[in-house]
Amino acid sequence: MSSPIITLANRVTNIKPSPTLAVNAKAKALKAAGADILNFSVGEPDFDTPPHVCAAGKKAIDEGFTRYTAVPGMPELREAVSQHLLREQGLSYSMDEIQIACGGKHGLYNMFQAVINPGDEVLIPTPYWVSYPPMVQLAGGTPVMVPLLEKDNFDLNPDILPLYASSKTRAIIINSPSNPTGSVFSVEALQAIAKMARENGWLIITDDIYDTITYMDTELPHILDIDSGLKEQTLILNGVSKSFAMTGWRIGWTAGPKHIIAAMNKIQGQSTSNPASISQKAALAALTGPQDFPKTMLKAFLPRRDFFVADLRSIEGVSCVNPNGAFYVFPNFSAYFGKSFNGKLINNSVDLADYFLDEAKVASVPGAAFGADDFVRFSFATSMDIIKDGMTRIKTALKNLRD
Numbered sequence: 001m002s003s004p005i006i007t008l009a010n011r012v013t014n015i016k017p018s019p020t021l022a023v024n025a026k027a028k029a030l031k032a033a034g035a036d037i038l039n040f041s042v043g044e045p046d047f048d049t050p051p052h053v054c055a056a057g058k059k060a061i062d063e064g065f066t067r068y069t070a071v072p073g074m075p076e077l078r079e080a081v082s083q084h085l086l087r088e089q090g091l092s093y094s095m096d097e098i099q100i101a102c103g104g105k106h107g108l109y110n111m112f113q114a115v116i117n118p119g120d121e122v123l124i125p126t127p128y129w130v131s132y133p134p135m136v137q138l139a140g141g142t143p144v145m146v147p148l149l150e151k152d153n154f155d156l157n158p159d160i161l162p163l164y165a166s167s168k169t170r171a172i173i174i175n176s177p178s179n180p181t182g183s184v185f186s187v188e189a190l191q192a193i194a195k196m197a198r199e200n201g202w203l204i205i206t207d208d209i210y211d212t213i214t215y216m217d218t219e220l221p222h223i224l225d226i227d228s229g230l231k232e233q234t235l236i237l238n239g240v241s242k243s244f245a246m247t248g249w250r251i252g253w254t255a256g257p258k259h260i261i262a263a264m265n266k267i268q269g270q271s272t273s274n275p276a277s278i279s280q281k282a283a284l285a286a287l288t289g290p291q292d293f294p295k296t297m298l299k300a301f302l303p304r305r306d307f308f309v310a311d312l313r314s315i316e317g318v319s320c321v322n323p324n325g326a327f328y329v330f331p332n333f334s335a336y337f338g339k340s341f342n343g344k345l346i347n348n349s350v351d352l353a354d355y356f357l358d359e360a361k362v363a364s365v366p367g368a369a370f371g372a373d374d375f376v377r378f379s380f381a382t383s384m385d386i387i388k389d390g391m392t393r394i395k396t397a398l399k400n401l402r403d
């Protein structure tokens with residue numbers, strides 16, 4: 001193959017395309033070609049956006065609310081986010097401490113661009129959400145993976161945190177409940193993070209996108225409940241994608257210190273200007289309307305989680321942490337590595353996810369995408385029937401592997 005005339009920027013050549021989107025694309029292509037694929041790879045609720053939210057979007061169009069808004073997002077929506085943070089978490093943020101972005105992902109992108117210099121290290125608890133390392137890299141920073149162990153239920157072990165910190169550490173990411181593990185950080189883990197962040201002046205980035213989807217009887221611990229004095233060095237990331245089944249609308253927000261939000265607004269002002277006006281009106285309806293929607297989803301998710309975890313645990317050699325939040329199970333299949341099917345060796349999570357897709361017609365995401373190769377992620381944001389059917393196929397596929 002001849003090399004292209006136009007070469008790419010250095011910053012992009014090191015970045016891998018999102019592996020979750022890649023699996024999803026392959027599964028969709030097979031499905032389009034007529035294969036009976038059961039898809040567990042998708043990272044979004046299997047619910048439609050609530051009707052009153054859709055109506056607000058339609059109304060925005062009909063009323064001609066179709067022009068640019070303020071760069072940080074329309075004032076009414078920032079006010080609604082401020083009220084939401086006060087109501088749900090008892091946190092007080094003014095309008096200039098809040099930015100609305102084109103999805104939670106874009107909010108994270110804006111913040112890394114605003115605070116990270118080349119050489120800065122960002123601590124990323126691992127397994128991690130796929131987008132954190134490349135976003136840090138795109139800002140010139142260095143991701144530093146802090147391992148979370150299955151035997152600790154993927155909670156952060158306070159003792160190991162200092163081993164990964166250095167004089168270059170600038171920030172740490174918290175994602176609790178987590179994608180992909182569904183685990184929630186304990187109060188002890190958050191206390192350890194709070195202590196080190198305070199002593200070393202780290203920025204804390206807390207990705208709270210799954211905070212309405214938890215299965216615990218107790219309240220979800222939050223870093224600012226542990227130490228409210230850390231507010232000046234914390235950025236809260238949240239949005240309506242998961243809580244109101246609004247992934248396609250692309251609305252997320254960041255709350256944090258005024259000077260960082262102002263810097264993020266500079267980045268946004270020269271890139272996307274503002275999130276879609278129509279989507280902002282819809283998000284406003286979500287935040288100011290009835291708040292029972294996430295609970296409706298939870299009711300559906302809970303029995304699916306219980307079945308999925310129990311059925312996975314019934315398979316010989318498979319272990320699975322019971323997720324306390326989000327809508328993913330993250331079983332350990334490493335006992336099956338080294339086995340083969342029709343002479344094809346299964347060496348790692350990518351091989352196994354490929355095997356599940358090709359032979360069982362089940363789409364999942366290999367743990368390697370999240371920096372944890374012993375595991376495979378399945379989303380239970382799909383019907384109970386599909387989960388039962390999928391588990392039957394997976395069990396058969398695993399039985400067909402030979403030593």
Ligand SMILES: *Cc1c(COP(=O)(O)O)cnc(C)c1O
Nearest residue numbers: 103104105129179209239241252
């Ligand atoms: C889904 C998700 C987000 C945000 O998604 P958007 O669709 O961009 O709002 C952020 N963090 C994690 C861990 C997620 O799973």
